[in-house]
Amino acid sequence: MRRLGGVHAPHRKNTAGSKPERLPLPKEIVLPMSMHIGAPAKPVVKAGDQVAVGQLVGEAAGFVSSPVYSSVSGKVKSVGDFITSAGQKTTAITIESDGQQTLWEGLKPPAVTNLDEFLQAVRDSGVVGLGGAGFPTAVKLTVKELDKVDYILINGAECEPYITSDTRTMLDETDFVAEGIGLLRKFFGKKIVIGIEKNKPEPIRVMKDLTAKTEGVEVFELPGLYPQGGEKVLIYSITGRIVPEGKLPLDVGVVVLNVTTLAAIARYVKTGMPLIEKCVTVDGSAVKEPKNVIAPIGAPIKDLFEFCGGLEGAEKILYGGPMMGIAVPDDSVPVLKNTNDVLAFNKKDAALPEETPCIRCGRCVKACPMKLMPLNIETAYQLKKPELLETYKVNLCMECGCCAFVCPAKRRLVQVMKLSKPMLKSYQDKQKAGKEAKVQ
Ligand code: SF4
Ligand code: SF4
Incomplete structure (x- = not known):
């Protein structure tokens, strides 16, 4: 069997047998225009507009972009600034639900008879x-x-x-x-x-x-x-x-x-119904009744936790899994197009283990699916040597967390990878600018 690194992470698939249950309608939804890689969608509604389920509220702003549709019927409350969990500023549309779930009258299956029409439909x-x-x-x-x-x-x-x-x-x-x-x-x-x-x-x-x-x-x-x-x-x-x-x-x-x-x-x-809802796994040691939930895109994750019996002693909330997920500041953040799960952990599970010096055991190297040398990357980062980060190809890191998972010294290797990439990028930009200046 072919194998590229990897680890035997505990499965904890507690909800595999949980048939998804539909979330009660949220009072309001928040739809960021950046729920995808590429140019943010451009809002096509304004505060006070009435919208229906499946209606376009943000149009794609280029080839690498994606439209956004309302998952509720109701009134647009605001179109304003929004900070994503990655710290980026974007625009979000907030819509108050009217509880009616009126379908947009233009909903109909697209005509798809050839590849071009199929791609347009996608x-x-x-x-x-x-x-x-x-x-x-x-x-x-x-x-x-x-x-x-x-x-x-x-x-x-x-x-x-x-x-x-x-x-x-x-x-x-x-x-x-x-x-x-x-x-x-x-x-x-x-x-x-x-x-x-x-x-x-x-x-x-x-x-x-x-x-x-x-x-x-x-x-x-x-x-x-x-x-x-x-x-x-x-x-x-x-x-x-x-x-x-x-x-x-x-x-x-x-x-x-x-x-x-x-x-x-x-x-x-x-x-003809566009993407307006997601099945989201709600789990973690602070969630009373873990389950799979079908949630409208834009619903606050707080509603999902409440639907799962509420939280008990939650210290850390994640968008995504424990290996690659992103910690969020609180449970007011919305379900996004690519939200597969939200996890909440109690104090014991949220605590970070104590970091000790690297013992150069090489386990991180063996586990890395990209065949990188995480211990060397960490050293290069600590020494602030971006040229070595380039040599060790930190740009190839997929931030999977396998290295940190197997590390007996509990080094914060993923954080190092994340911080090393902008350090390398800034170095490469300066190198490029220097070369261009010489040519002129
Ligand atoms: S797994 Fe941890 S202790 Fe072992 S070499 Fe890598 S960074 Fe060092
Ligand atoms: S986080 Fe990066 S360096 Fe660590 S195992 Fe995954 S790909 Fe390799």
């Missing part, structure tokens, strides 16, 4: 990488040289502890997954492989049943290791191909789509 659907990446899916599927694509990989690996929303997609949205596969086969005609870790027998069984009689589609059982869901790791595990530095999956003939992304595209093509 653009209009508002779907972005729902596995967490948030990259606009239409951009990913816009392939200039289709004959160079050999595989479309459907990412059903859900390797971070706790998260089970993709598992539920495979179990509960099987028809939309099937429709999505049909669309890909029809318009791309490529081999499709669904990758699922072997420790998820139920989704594997359901997907195998689904694809048993479909030509050109198969299920691949991945190792039960974290991070199998990382794009480059998935590609290597299934095809044996390595995406070279600075290149994209397309450069090795592969397109990767998350399984929930695929189901959301199929839903739009079938019903």
Whole structure:
């Protein structure tokens, strides 16, 4: 079996058997215009406007962008500044729900008879990488040289502890997954492989049943290791191909789509309903009744916690899993397009272990799926030597957290990776500016 580093992280899939329950309608929703990679969407409504469910409220502002739709009917309260959990300033639209959930009158399935119409539908659907990446899916599927694509990989690996929303997609949205596969086969005609870790027998069984009689589609059982869901790791595990530095999956003939992304595209093509809600896993030691929740995009995560029995002694709240998630200041932040889970941990689980000196055991090197040397990167960062950060290729780090997970000295290696990247970028910008000045 092919393997690129990785670790045996505890699964803690407490909610795998929890069929998603629908969140009661929130009083208001907040829709940031930056819920994707690329240019923020441009608001097309103003305070006081009445909007309906599925109505466009933010239009895509370029090729690498994505439209935003209202998940409730009601009145626009404000269009104003918003700070994302990553600290970036953007615009957000706040909408007060009228409790009616009136559907927008223009909702209808798009006409999709050829590849161009399919790509337009994907653009209009508002779907972005729902596995967490948030990259606009239409951009990913816009392939200039289709004959160079050999595989479309459907990412059903859900390797971070706790998260089970993709598992539920495979179990509960099987028809939309099937429709999505049909669309890909029809318009791309490529081999499709669904990758699922072997420790998820139920989704594997359901997907195998689904694809048993479909030509050109198969299920691949991945190792039960974290991070199998990382794009480059998935590609290597299934095809044996390595995406070279600075290149994209397309450069090795592969397109990767998350399984929930695929189901959301199929839903739009079938019903005309754009992306307005998400299945979110709500878990962690401070959550009284962990479960999967279908929440309108923009709903405050506070509502999700309350729906799960409330919080008890919460000290830390995360968007995302414990390996790659981002800590948020409080529970007022909204569910975003790419929110798969929200976790809340009590004091014991939120506490950071004491850091001790590196013992140069090399475990971080063995665990790194990108074949980096985290201990050397840490030293380069501490010495403020950006030229060494370049040599050690910190830019390739996917911030998966495997190095920190295995480190017996509990070094804060992921934080070091995150801080090293801007240090390297600033150094490279200065080098470039220096070279350009010499040429002039
Ligand atoms: S795993 Fe930790 S202690 Fe071991 S070499 Fe890496 S940084 Fe040092
Ligand atoms: S966080 Fe970066 S350096 Fe650490 S294991 Fe993951 S890819 Fe490697």
